[in-house]
Amino acid sequence: MTQAHRLSVAPMMDWTDRHCRYFHRQMTRRAMLYTEMVTAPAVIHGPKPRLLDFSAAEHPVALQLGGSDPAELAQATRIARDWRYDEVNLNVGCPSDRVQSGCFGAVLMLRPGLVADCVKAMQDQAEVPVTVKCRIGVDDQEPAEVLPRFLETMAGAGVGHVIIHARKAWLQGLSPKENREIPPLDYPLVLAMKRQFPQMTLCLNGGVTSLDQVRGLLDAGLDGVMLGRAAYHDPAAVLIGADALWGEDFAPEPAAVVAAMLPYVEAHLAQGGRLHSITRHMLGLFHGRPGARGWRRVLSEGASKPGAGPELLQAALGAVAEAAQAA
Structure with missing residues (x-):
C-alpha cells in the first residue's frame, strides 16, 4: 500500500481544481490529492490540457474518471498516461442527476459486474494503480450484504484499493448535497470490511472533520482516511500538521x-x-x-x-x- 493514502483529499466538483490542489499542497507534502471527477467522454473529446494539466508540485495526485463504458474509460486512461498522474480512480459514488442519466457514479453500485469490466479495461491501459471510490450501497440495498459482494468483485478484478464513502446514496428523493449529509454514516461496516478483506487497501470517506478522528480511524485498522469538505472549508485545521501521520514535522504557519x-x-x-x-x-x-x-x-x-x-x-x-x- 502506498503510504500516501493515510490521508487524502476527496475529489469535489467545482472545488478541487488545480489551483485548490496547489494550495493544499502548501500545507501537506504527503497527503494524496484528487482531481475533480472528469468524465471519460470529456477526456476523449474535450480540451485535454484544460482538463488534465496540473503542476508537478501537486504530486502525489490522482485523476478521478467518471463513466460506465469500458472502452471509453480505457481510452481516457490511455490519454491521461501522458500527464503522469500517480493513480487513476473510478467514480462509483457520485449521486448527482447528470451522473445517473449517464449511468455512472453511485448508480453503478447496482452493477458490480460492469464496474469490474470497467476497471479491467482501465488497468490494461494504466501504468499506475487503478482504484475505486464507492458508497456502501444505494436506495433500498442492504449495505451489509451489498458492500462485501462489491468488494469481492473488485478484488476479483484486480483492484487493490477502494475508498468507501460510509453513507448510502439515495438516487431518488435526495439532492447531491443532501446525499452528503442525510444518509447515516456507518463506520463500523467499513471497519468490518477491512477485517473481512485484510489484503485490500480500504480507506474511509464521509463525515471526518479533524486529525484526531483520522488518527482514531487509522488506529482502528483502516489504511487511510479521505477528507472532503473539512479540507476545503477549514484546510489549516486538517492539513497543517497532517504530515505527522508519516512521522514528519512539516507544519507551516x-x-x-x-x-x-x-x-x-x-x-x-x-x-x-x-x-x-x-x-x-x-x-x-x-x-x-x-x-x-x-x-x-x-x-x-x-x-x-x-x-x-x-x-x-x-x-x-x-x-x-x-x-x-x-x-
Whole structure:
C-alpha cells in the first residue's frame, strides 16, 4: 500500500481544481490529492490540457474518471498516461442527476459486474494503480450484504484499493448535497470490511472533520482516511500538521502558506488568469482564527476586480495581523 493514502483529499466538483490542489499542497507534502471527477467522454473529446494539466508540485495526485463504458474509460486512461498522474480512480459514488442519466457514479453500485469490466479495461491501459471510490450501497440495498459482494468483485478484478464513502446514496428523493449529509454514516461496516478483506487497501470517506478522528480511524485498522469538505472549508485545521501521520514535522504557519502561494499567483496572472480563480479556494485558511472575517472580506471584495494581484493577498494578511494584535 502506498503510504500516501493515510490521508487524502476527496475529489469535489467545482472545488478541487488545480489551483485548490496547489494550495493544499502548501500545507501537506504527503497527503494524496484528487482531481475533480472528469468524465471519460470529456477526456476523449474535450480540451485535454484544460482538463488534465496540473503542476508537478501537486504530486502525489490522482485523476478521478467518471463513466460506465469500458472502452471509453480505457481510452481516457490511455490519454491521461501522458500527464503522469500517480493513480487513476473510478467514480462509483457520485449521486448527482447528470451522473445517473449517464449511468455512472453511485448508480453503478447496482452493477458490480460492469464496474469490474470497467476497471479491467482501465488497468490494461494504466501504468499506475487503478482504484475505486464507492458508497456502501444505494436506495433500498442492504449495505451489509451489498458492500462485501462489491468488494469481492473488485478484488476479483484486480483492484487493490477502494475508498468507501460510509453513507448510502439515495438516487431518488435526495439532492447531491443532501446525499452528503442525510444518509447515516456507518463506520463500523467499513471497519468490518477491512477485517473481512485484510489484503485490500480500504480507506474511509464521509463525515471526518479533524486529525484526531483520522488518527482514531487509522488506529482502528483502516489504511487511510479521505477528507472532503473539512479540507476545503477549514484546510489549516486538517492539513497543517497532517504530515505527522508519516512521522514528519512539516507544519507551516498559515501566513507562510500565503507567502508560498505568491509566486504561483504571479505566474497565473502573467498567463492571463484571474486572481479570484485561486483565492476563492483560500477563503477558509484562517477559519476560526483572529482575523478570519477580515481575510475573507478583503479577498471576496477585491479578487474579482480588474487588475487585482498579489498585493491583495498582502492586504488580506494585514487584516489578519491587525485582528491578531487587537485580540
